[in-house]
Amino acid sequence: MRRGMQKAKGISLIPVPLKDEILPGDNLAEKLAGGLHHQKAELISSDVVVVKHKIVSKAEGQLVQLDAVKPSARARAWARQAGVDARVVQLVLDESRSVLRKKVVAGRGVLITETHHGFICANSGVDVSNVDGGVKAVLLPEDPDRSAARLRAALQKKFGVSVAVIISDSSGRPWREGLTDVAIGVAGMKPLIDYRGKRDPHGYELHATAAATADEVACAAGLVCGKLERTPFCIVRGVSYQAGKGSARELVRKSENDLFR
């Protein structure tokens, strides 16, 4: 019997809403356990746990009180031009290694930056959010791979299962409208699967480059996570991924191979 004619294995996306807001110092493994309990759902080995970076940042205290930020002349100049808060602009610059593009598009100022981690994104991933009753800036986690590895270890300890963890962020894209989610932190899986050199059912060599599996999983989870409902977690079950040590930095194209820097 040919493989294609067996019952094909599907994938399930299981959203895990939380009751409470995440606050600095919270234990995300405990929060996920509580959410799973409410859903009468469980975690099994080889699941991928996707978590929106915002609650990771909040739990890790990656928050800045805007009143405490003193914007530079550079930040103030751009803020005036772009019609945005100069204190937020200052944080965006502080969180960046370089600015790739700077433009007012449809009345809205956008800075495309390279973060200290090496990610290219809008506004260095700095978000302004209501946290514990006050408005604060939420930064990306300091080291999202490390955050993912910690959550993975805590889940292994708590549930006795070996899962992969992806920390996701919503991201805009050149040429295309609308946001999709990408992986900014990874643990327990290789983020890319390389099909080069493998052969299709005709024996023809597949010359495509690797598949960005971790981004595909993050993007899929984005269908249920982080929209209006408070659903920062999604369990993705049934994905064929390569277990092992991986880093989201493998998903970042080297500058010299990039046609758009």
Added chain:
Amino acid sequence: MRRGMQKAKGISLIPVPLKDEILPGDNLAEKLAGGLHHQKAELISSDVVVVKHKIVSKAEGQLVQLDAVKPSARARAWARQAGVDARVVQLVLDESRSVLRKKVVAGRGVLITETHHGFICANSGVDVSNVDGGVKAVLLPEDPDRSAARLRAALQKKFGVSVAVIISDSSGRPWREGLTDVAIGVAGMKPLIDYRGKRDPHGYELHATAAATADEVACAAGLVCGKLERTPFCIVRGVSYQAGKGSARELVRKSENDLFR
């Protein structure tokens, strides 16, 4: 009871492998019906049917015998520089409105083009593939929205259900390694969901731009479709999408709003 605490609705990705290769003139609704039957799976209203563009192109005869292509001097010059087949380069140029970037990266020549449809992609989406025993170039469907609408109508007629249809393509991305799938044809759904102006659980306005729902669904389906096994279809069940007339062209950012053209 707060919405977040009800049992959250999940999403299923159901791969539908096919036994046979798709050939020009094939009826994709019939092929999908056969595949579903083998899987003991069915189609229900509000499912999203994702199909890889390659079998749509094959069924529609969007194929070119390479021997029939006479490359121009321009195509031959680039082919020499990039170490690729000049006849394929000629097709890439024929299928394009403009060339955005042209570079040899890691020993491999890449042309980033704007297709006649308006999509920005590598090599105008032209692929070289083993078709019916011979090597042929596979072009993108002439009008992927129309192809999606036709498949949708045929499925409605055959199964009596109202589904959405997405035609997907694997695509590289600036700044990030690895391919992910995007929607190049859409029927029966709005490809973008606009959350602007809506409020999060704190009453704080969500200022993110729209979510690219059709791309998220295509990307999720990419986890099961079009890899080594012959699985060109995926049923995505449980997605919250806005039904209605939509076009994949809504996902293409207008040139004047794009920071990377």
